[in-house]
Amino acid sequence: MSDVDCIIVGAGLAGLACARELSKAGRSLLLLEAGDCPGGRVATDRVEGFQIDRGFQVYLEAYPEGRRQLDLAALQFGWFEPGALVVDGGRLREVSDPWRRPWAAVKSLLSGMVGVGDGLRTSRLRSRLLAACRAGSLDPQLPGVAGERSTRAFLEANGFSEAFIARFFNPFFGGVFLEHGLETSESIFGFTFAMFALGRAGLPAGGMGAIPTQLAATLPSGSLRLGARVESIAPGHVALAGGESLSARSVVVATDADVAARILPGMVPAPRAWKSTRMVAFAAPKSPLDRPILVVGSDDSGTIDNLSVPSDIAAGYAPPGAALVLVTVRPECTLSDVDAVLAAKREAVKLLGAGAQAWEHLKTVHVPRSLPDETPAARRLRPASPRVADGLFVAGDWCTSASINGALVSGRLAAEAVLSERG
Numbered sequence: 268m269s270d271v272d273c274i275i276v277g278a279g280l281a282g283l284a285c286a287r288e289l290s291k292a293g294r295s296l297l298l299l300e301a302g303d304c305p306g307g308r309v310a311t312d313r314v315e316g317f318q319i320d321r322g323f324q325v326y327l328e329a330y331p332e333g334r335r336q337l338d339l340a341a342l343q344f345g346w347f348e349p350g351a352l353v354v355d356g357g358r359l360r361e362v363s364d365p366w367r368r369p370w371a372a373v374k375s376l377l378s379g380m381v382g383v384g385d386g387l388r389t390s391r392l393r394s395r396l397l398a399a400c401r402a403g404s405l406d407p408q409l410p411g412v413a414g415e416r417s418t419r420a421f422l423e424a425n426g427f428s429e430a431f432i433a434r435f436f437n438p439f440f441g442g443v444f445l446e447h448g449l450e451t452s453e454s455i456f457g458f459t460f461a462m463f464a465l466g467r468a469g470l471p472a473g474g475m476g477a478i479p480t481q482l483a484a485t486l487p488s489g490s491l492r493l494g495a496r497v498e499s500i501a502p503g504h505v506a507l508a509g510g511e512s513l514s515a516r517s518v519v520v521a522t523d524a525d526v527a528a529r530i531l532p533g534m535v536p537a538p539r540a541w542k543s544t545r546m547v548a549f550a551a552p553k554s555p556l557d558r559p560i561l562v563v564g565s566d567d568s569g570t571i572d573n574l575s576v577p578s579d580i581a582a583g584y585a586p587p588g589a590a591l592v593l594v595t596v597r598p599e600c601t602l603s604d605v606d607a608v609l610a611a612k613r614e615a616v617k618l619l620g621a622g623a624q625a626w627e628h629l630k631t632v633h634v635p636r637s638l639p640d641e642t643p644a645a646r647r648l649r650p651a652s653p654r655v656a657d658g659l660f661v662a663g664d665w666c667t668s669a670s671i672n673g674a675l676v677s678g679r680l681a682a683e684a685v686l687s688e689r690g
């Protein structure tokens with residue numbers, strides 16, 4: 268038996284954020300995590316002196332909830348340059364942010380990468396989305412709207428050319444959404460676009476796993492229990508694998524949607540489909556890029572979906588005298604892991620020069636359950652409130668939006684619901 272105000276199941280970002288809010292409000296809590304470290308889908312492994320995140324992820328500087336909950340200065344972020352180098356017809360071409368790198372944006376126009384019409388449409392879209400963001404009407408935490416469209420339908424309705432969608436929006440936001448049809452809802456696109464426009468994308472010095480580590484460090488000692496897998500739940504009671512039973516006045520289930528549906532049968536919507544990702548990490552003698560920028564692939568036939576050099580961005584990703592290169596493999600690629608490594612290297616040699624021949628494979632990371640489906644139809648299935656029964660609550664990115672910001676928001680909302688029920 269435990270004697271705490273609240274048990275939280277799952278120490279991903281949502282569970283950690285919930286625990287932090289409850290602890291700040293003076294509530295006693297126990298955070299139960301099945302795995303061997305906090306962070307869930309945000310984790311970093313150490314391999315031969317390199318820091319390898321479990322799947323390519325970035326933190327967006329403008330995330331409002333991150334500003335609220337994280338000590339960003341202590342995380343010592345390094346930042347990507349705005350924009351991207353797009354692989355187009357086997358060559359690298361720049362798409363730049365005209366508000367932050369005007370001269371580079373002029374070059375994008377001159378190179379034909381961005382037509383004048385699409386440039387103007389992007390400018391109008393940016394103003395509209397930033398105004399909506401400031402007015403609070405762009406919040407992806409708002410309930411799903413019946414008439415919400417896919418990102419692709421939204422871009423087409425806004426007059427963007429097929430060529431620009433294929434050359435920029437699809438590779439860049441497809442990489443963020445881990446899909447290539449731009450089926451993700453327009454509200455997620457709008458918020459993400461605004462976040463990229465308002466700030467930079469970055470990596471913390473300790474790897475992405477430093478974010479949950481920082482949150483976990485704010486909790487009272489002894490409140491996080493690792494290796495504690497919850498098997499079933501009834502209001503006020505939690506049963507662990509192994510037979511132990513714990514009780515508390517409130518229970519928050521902050522797992523992913525599949526686990527929540529299993530341990531809270533009939534209380535939460537059916538789980539949504541997952542999007543998966545495969546990332547290959549290489550050790551390189553030096554960075555293949557001359558600046559800290561993301562490379563995204565737009566060639567349908569290629570293996571490389573995106574390529575980054577985290578050691579150019581933040582300290583700690585590679586040992587001295589080496590660089591870490593990450594390649595996210597296109598979701599459609601059916602090559603075996605061994606062949607995907609060879610194909611990625613071959614493509615890198617063509618794009619970035621013969622130096623890529625010296626890259627050594629460090630690790631291939633598979634994340635089969637990366638992001639829940641965020642089509643407009645899937646988003647309408649989100650729970651209406653974190654409270655699913657008396658004393659029972661849910662949190663997780665599937666309740667809000669599939670991002671670091673969304674997971675942090677959902678944890679805070681669940682904590683607020685616990686506090687308002689229990690006073």
Ligand SMILES: Cc1cc2nc3c(=O)[nH]c(=O)nc-3n(C[C@H](O)[C@H](O)[C@H](O)COP(=O)(O)OP(=O)(O)OC[C@H]3O[C@@H](n4cnc5c(N)ncnc54)[C@H](O)[C@@H]3O)c2cc1C
Binds near residue numbers: 281309544665672
């Ligand atoms: C490859 C990849 C790329 C991404 N890219 C970005 C990005 O660039 N920017 C961005 O903002 N977001 C990105 N995301 C999304 C973001 O990482 C997630 O939305 C967020 O981490 C989800 O947090 P969560 O707490 O909701 O869920 P999770 O992280 O899944 O946490 C759930 C926790 O519950 C635990 N658990 C499960 N079952 C049990 C049980 N029975 N008992 C006890 N504990 C249990 C799990 O072990 C886990 O720790 C990416 C995610 C992935 C995987």
